[in-house]
Amino acid sequence: MLEHHPDLTAAVIYGLGWAYLLMFVMNAFWVKRSYDVDGNCHMFGQAIPMASFWALYAAVLGMVSIAHLTGSDNPQSFLIRMPDAIKDAFNAASDPRTFFALSTIGFIVVIWAREFLVTPTMGWILLNLSCLYLTLSMTDYDFRQIVTKPDNVPIVGMLFIVGFFTWLSFNRAVENDRRVAAGQPIREREKNEKVLVWPDLVYSELICMVALTAFLIAWGIVLQAPLEEPASGAKTPNPSKAPWYFLGLQEMLVYFDPWMAGVVLPSMILVGLMAIPYIDFNKLGNGYYTFKERPFAIITFMFGFLPLWVAMIVLGTFLRGPNWNFFGPYEYWDVHKLELLNNVNLSEWFWLDVMQRPLPVAPANSEWYVQFGYILLRESVGILVTLAYLFLLPPVMAATIFRSFFQKMGFIRFMVLANLMLFMASLPLKMVLRWAINLKYIVSIPEYFLNL
Amino acid sequence: MSIGDYIRESQVWKSIFRHPAPVDRRNRVVVMLTNFFLHLHPVSVKQQGIALSYTWCMGGITFFLFLVETITGVLLMFYYRPTLQFAFNDILALRDVTTLGIMREIHRWGAHSMVITVWLHMYRVFLTGSYKPPREFNWVIGVLLLVLTLLLSFTGYLLPWDQLAIWAITVGSNMARATPFLGYEGPGALLLNVGGFDLITSGSDARFLLLGGRFVGEGTLNRFYILHCVAIPLVVALLIAIHFWRVRKDGGISQPL
Structure with missing residues (x-):
């Protein structure tokens, strides 16, 4: 029996064998560390070193690795692969809603449970889980097709790196917060003598440069840069995607028109980033990791970077297929997949459903200002909502939940902060509105290309 | 002796x-x-200011990658000709026959890495509050460098002149069509007309300026090539110099003075 799209081929099994071998070696070192550090647990009336569980796990990895490296003759009957039931469950559960909800929930969990997550053991468990998820998923044909595209490989690496550094920063922030609570000096102020740049810094720079050069050359040998067919203006690929680092912006096109998703919101991101030092009035946390001394700043920035930027890139790269339809991680990118679009504008909902009458239309051949008036009337609800969002909400924020901010920041700085936050919140808000009530545009004036 | x-x-x-x-x-x-x-x-320097778990070394790595990109990029320029006739075939030759054609791989993976390391550098600077006084303005320069890094990567993406390249640039630059007032499909563009004559058309809007034409073509390739190899790197080099100089003048990478 020959499968057309085989889950496993001899080459894949062999490659995964090396991956498992690497995980085995990593965990063998971890066993040593665990034996030195973790101590014993008590079971069956005996003291058992915690390291023995890791040793057991490492041994399993070693055996799995040997099974892969020696058992690639018969891919059809090879057992170690992602179970179909799990794949189906993943595919069935995945759509933009669950994806965004899960990334947001994951973000909240990371913030809330940080003290639990930042121990080295938890970090190691998370690393192992994500490695196992990746290696098991690689046994799936469709997953492999997308993840191993040359330009997508860096994104997979980025996920691990961003995860690691997020973990590292929380690790140090939690330690510092604990020290402050106990009245001890923070870590960055301890052992902080001046040292000479030669040799302390220049040598680590040199080592870093050599290692990085070797890494880039190895990467270049292992993975060839992509080169597709010669360019042809007549043959549009489906899906057409921007370079991967802009896919978060391309994903916003689902919810906003190009003038918002491609021009206004990116500009606001940049203006907002540049404004950060001037609107952050908090003097604490200058030059050391901390969470408790600046929770608002860190939560806001991390929310923008992790769920709204990195997760959107993942969504746009790995889960958006032909016609920008959503596909589960193990789903075949079917060009003919249909998704029903029955989105309505706020004005349509207001006039047709609430007022039970047709949309106001200007009489034919009327003057431009009459037409303009009718458009304003037609979109009046949306315009009022937008104006209230931009102009009514900031004073309300200043008077209520952000009262102390407003008092410390003064009028101008607070208004800048409030507007930047409202722009940032507009994306998740628009998403939720789309999913909850199929809202297309809040203000829809196609006559002037002004859809919001 | x-x-x-x-x-x-x-x-x-x-x-x-x-x-x-x-x-x-x-x-x-x-x-x-x-x-x-x-x-x-x-x-x-202060000991903690160079501790790897504190700095992550990401700014330095970004700068090093910029140097790698410059060196490999100059070498690639010896082979690559930015015209419709040659562009794709030159890249094909780099892959298949040219000695040290691996320069292209290093250039591309280095470029992707540079985008990621810039983000991580900003992440670290934010999380350690290193943008706080007296380093506010250096953060602003850093944001400009972020934009320029993305633009460098974006302009370079077109040069192989394959399907991946032109359609990524087409999708990316289609946004410019919708620029408020300056794109011919942007809100407000219709207001810019003089005596019934539209100033902003598909032949005079922001996208046309970016592409040097109404679609991604020979003019775009030339434009992006010059932006990628000359114009943006010059600006980046200047801003990097200012960025580093200010780190020194502001009293190191982090911590109050």
């Missing part, structure tokens, strides 16, 4: 390196002051 000592005592050597090797404290200070490349650094 050993051959090593002979060389180190020679007039040529001494004209290049004015001081003895940095093996004692005095000469370790002096080397930082007298070597052009090392003088980007201060003579001494």
Whole structure:
């Protein structure tokens, strides 16, 4: 029996064998560390070193690795692969809603449970889980097709790196917060003598440069840069995607028109980033990791970077297929997949459903200002909502939940902060509105290309 | 006298390196002051300011990747001709026949890495509050460098002139069509007309300026090539110089003065 799209081929099994071998070696070192550090647990009336569980796990990895490296003759009957039931469950559960909800929930969990997550053991468990998820998923044909595209490989690496550094920063922030609570000096102020740049810094720079050069050359040998067919203006690929680092912006096109998703919101991101030092009035946390001394700043920035930027890139790269339809991680990118679009504008909902009458239309051949008036009337609800969002909400924020901010920041700085936050919140808000009530545009004036 | 000592005592050597090797404290200070490349650094730094788990080394790696991109990029420029006739075939030759064609792989993976390391550098600077006074303005320069890094990567994406390249640039640049007032499908563009004559058309809007045409074509390739190889790198080099200089003037990478 020959499968057309085989889950496993001899080459894949062999490659995964090396991956498992690497995980085995990593965990063998971890066993040593665990034996030195973790101590014993008590079971069956005996003291058992915690390291023995890791040793057991490492041994399993070693055996799995040997099974892969020696058992690639018969891919059809090879057992170690992602179970179909799990794949189906993943595919069935995945759509933009669950994806965004899960990334947001994951973000909240990371913030809330940080003290639990930042121990080295938890970090190691998370690393192992994500490695196992990746290696098991690689046994799936469709997953492999997308993840191993040359330009997508860096994104997979980025996920691990961003995860690691997020973990590292929380690790140090939690330690510092604990020290402050106990009245001890923070870590960055301890052992902080001046040292000479030669040799302390220049040598680590040199080592870093050599290692990085070797890494880039190895990467270049292992993975060839992509080169597709010669360019042809007549043959549009489906899906057409921007370079991967802009896919978060391309994903916003689902919810906003190009003038918002491609021009206004990116500009606001940049203006907002540049404004950060001037609107952050908090003097604490200058030059050391901390969470408790600046929770608002860190939560806001991390929310923008992790769920709204990195997760959107993942969504746009790995889960958006032909016609920008959503596909589960193990789903075949079917060009003919249909998704029903029955989105309505706020004005349509207001006039047709609430007022039970047709949309106001200007009489034919009327003057431009009459037409303009009718458009304003037609979109009046949306315009009022937008104006209230931009102009009514900031004073309300200043008077209520952000009262102390407003008092410390003064009028101008607070208004800048409030507007930047409202722009940032507009994306998740628009998403939720789309999913909850199929809202297309809040203000829809196609006559002037002004859809919001 | 050993051959090593002979060389180190020679007039040529001494004209290049004015001081003895940095093996004692005095000469370790002096080397930082007298070597052009090392003088980007201060003579001494706070121990925690160079701890790897604190800095993540991401800014330095970004700069190093910029150098890698410059060197591999210059080498690639010897082979690559940015015209519709040659562009794709030159890249094909780099892949299949050219000696050291791996320069293209290193250039591309280095570019992707650079985008990621810039983000991580910003992440670290934010999380350690290193943008706080007196370093506010250097953060602003950093944001500009982020934009330019993305633009460098974006303009370079077109050069292989394959399907991946032109359609990514088409999708990316289609946004410019919708720029408020300046794109012919943007809100407000219709207002910019003089006596019934539209100023903003598909032949005069922001997208046309970016692409040098109504679609991604020969003009775009030339435009992006020059932006990628000359214009943006020059600006980036200037901003990097200012960025580094300000790190020194603002009292190191982090912590209040």
